[in-house]
Amino acid sequence: MEFPKKLTVIQSNIKNGEYTLPELVDSYLNEIEKTSDLNIYLEVWKDEALEKAEQIQKKINANTAGPLAGMVVGLKDNICFVGHKVSAASKILEGFESVYSSTVVERLLEADALFIGRLNCDEFAMGSSNEKSAYGPVKNPHDPTCVPGGSSGGSAAAVAANTCLVSLGSDTGGSIRQPASFCGVFGLKPTYGTISRHGLIAYASSMDQIGPFANSVEDMSAVLSVVAGQDEFDSTLSSNKLDLAAASKKHKIAYLQECFDAEGLDLEVKTAHLNKIEELKAAGHTVEPVSFPYLDQLVPCYNVLSNAEASSNLSRFDGMRYGYRSENAVDLDTTYTKSRSEGFGTEVKRRIMLGTFVLSAGYYDAYYSKAQKVRRLIQDKTFEILSEYDFILTPTTPHTAFKIGSHGNDPIAMYLEDIFTVQANLAGVPGVSIPLFTHSNGMPFGLQLIAHKFEEGKLLQFAEELAD
Numbered sequence: 249m250e251f252p253k254k255l256t257v258i259q260s261n262i263k264n265g266e267y268t269l270p271e272l273v274d275s276y277l278n279e280i281e282k283t284s285d286l287n288i289y290l291e292v293w294k295d296e297a298l299e300k301a302e303q304i305q306k307k308i309n310a311n312t313a314g315p316l317a318g319m320v321v322g323l324k325d326n327i328c329f330v331g332h333k334v335s336a337a338s339k340i341l342e343g344f345e346s347v348y349s350s351t352v353v354e355r356l357l358e359a360d361a362l363f364i365g366r367l368n369c370d371e372f373a374m375g376s377s378n379e380k381s382a383y384g385p386v387k388n389p390h391d392p393t394c395v396p397g398g399s400s401g402g403s404a405a406a407v408a409a410n411t412c413l414v415s416l417g418s419d420t421g422g423s424i425r426q427p428a429s430f431c432g433v434f435g436l437k438p439t440y441g442t443i444s445r446h447g448l449i450a451y452a453s454s455m456d457q458i459g460p461f462a463n464s465v466e467d468m469s470a471v472l473s474v475v476a477g478q479d480e481f482d483s484t485l486s487s488n489k490l491d492l493a494a495a496s497k498k499h500k501i502a503y504l505q506e507c508f509d510a511e512g513l514d515l516e517v518k519t520a521h522l523n524k525i526e527e528l529k530a531a532g533h534t535v536e537p538v539s540f541p542y543l544d545q546l547v548p549c550y551n552v553l554s555n556a557e558a559s560s561n562l563s564r565f566d567g568m569r570y571g572y573r574s575e576n577a578v579d580l581d582t583t584y585t586k587s588r589s590e591g592f593g594t595e596v597k598r599r600i601m602l603g604t605f606v607l608s609a610g611y612y613d614a615y616y617s618k619a620q621k622v623r624r625l626i627q628d629k630t631f632e633i634l635s636e637y638d639f640i641l642t643p644t645t646p647h648t649a650f651k652i653g654s655h656g657n658d659p660i661a662m663y664l665e666d667i668f669t670v671q672a673n674l675a676g677v678p679g680v681s682i683p684l685f686t687h688s689n690g691m692p693f694g695l696q697l698i699a700h701k702f703e704e705g706k707l708l709q710f711a712e713e714l715a716d
């Protein structure tokens with residue numbers, strides 16, 4: 249039997265006795281088994297999920313279940329769950345078990361959501377294709393010769409392959425929205441400061457945000473309403489209360505001219521978005537081109553800052569306290585150097601070295617401090633547009649999912665994959681990828697909408713309208 253892809257429908261079906269939660273979990277487990285070639289899951293928590301399903305089913309029967317009872321969730325391998333392995337898809341954390349749970353996991357469990365497994369991703373969330381995992385690439389469920397996007401490629405593929413209802417990912421420079429676009433599902437990066445980062449393995453702390461993948465806007469909202477909000481373990485959280493209810497109205501939308509003129513934008517992706525813009529105008533919305541003069545600065549600025557932050561955040565993996573320790577070490581220095589050299593993958597090492605370089609005496613002003621200034625310009629311009637318009641509209645990605653291996657060893661080509669997504673991270677504003685289109689090559693691609701800080705209610709309401 250085909251199970252529905254929306255929580256409220258699942259909940260009423262279970263309530264009506266059409267099937268039980270253990271049966272539903274069983275069907276996801278079957279799908280996981282069937283799609284194991286896609287390498288989506290690093291670990292499946294089969295027995296635990298089935299046992300939890302029995303417990304929640306009892307609560308449903310007794311009318312004492314939480315608001316997310318019936319929601320089966322996949323967890324990106326950089327989000328901690330006490331007593332469960334977490335590795336950031338890196339060899340350096342192979343075998344490591346979380347000693348505490350992230351706030352998101354705790355809140356979802358409290359609401360009676362259930363976790364089914366740990367999802368593959370790029371090592372330390374660094375990548376745009378999921379080819380940088382120490383545990384092998386994830387394959388795109390729509391075409392296994394293509395990448396699912398990254399870094400949360402496993403999370404996007406898990407939902408697209410119907411192996412769970414929703415999944416969690418993290419987005420520092422597009423890692424939720426880009427894979428959502430490549431896999432044909434919804435993906436939301438909330439406003440920076442909305443969801444606690446406590447228990448998220450840090451990559452670039454000034455941009456990291458956890459967010460959901462789902463088949464519907466409604467389910468993303470359901471996750472957000474449970475996990476968002478202040479937490480004593482993350483002092484960067486805002487005291488702003490998210491208002492998720494918003495009325496439908498005619499909007500003022502800006503589309504960034506430079507994005508549509510960008511070299512490398514697939515013609516069909518461009519046409520699909522321009523047609524959508526015409527549809528929106530016909531429906532009474534105001535949609536206007538706006539100039540965003542910093543398109544070419546986005547990726548370099550993001551790279552300097554994220555590498556700098558990563559070099560600092562990843563210094564904790566030293567072979568001493570936890571994770572991998574080299575057997576070739578003979579003293580303290582070689583414990584550090586050999587453990588890190590052997591434990592980290594090439595891309596992670598590249599970023600740590602570049603990050604250390606841009607922070608080093610003599611280069612700090614030329615790179616790190618300059619990038620901070622550029623970030624401010626990007627932020628100011630983004631806020632200026634969003635004070636005049638309700639939304640910024642761009643394609644999420646310049647093209648559809650590319651072939652596994654096609655970017656070879658060209659890091660620059662890979663970094664440019666993030667061209668349309670990093671703006672929201674640098675500015676700290678929310679962005680959503682809506683799975684609206686299918687290319688003539690058969691692959692899905694998404695439209696990105698960006699709103700002002702803490703306007704998730706408005707953003708999700710309009711995303712829903714667009715998706716209908």
Ligand code: GLN
Pocket residue numbers: 373374375376398399418419420421422423424451554666
């Ligand atoms: N693809 C981007 C990168 O490689 C973004 C990663 C992310 O958002 N975690 O850094």
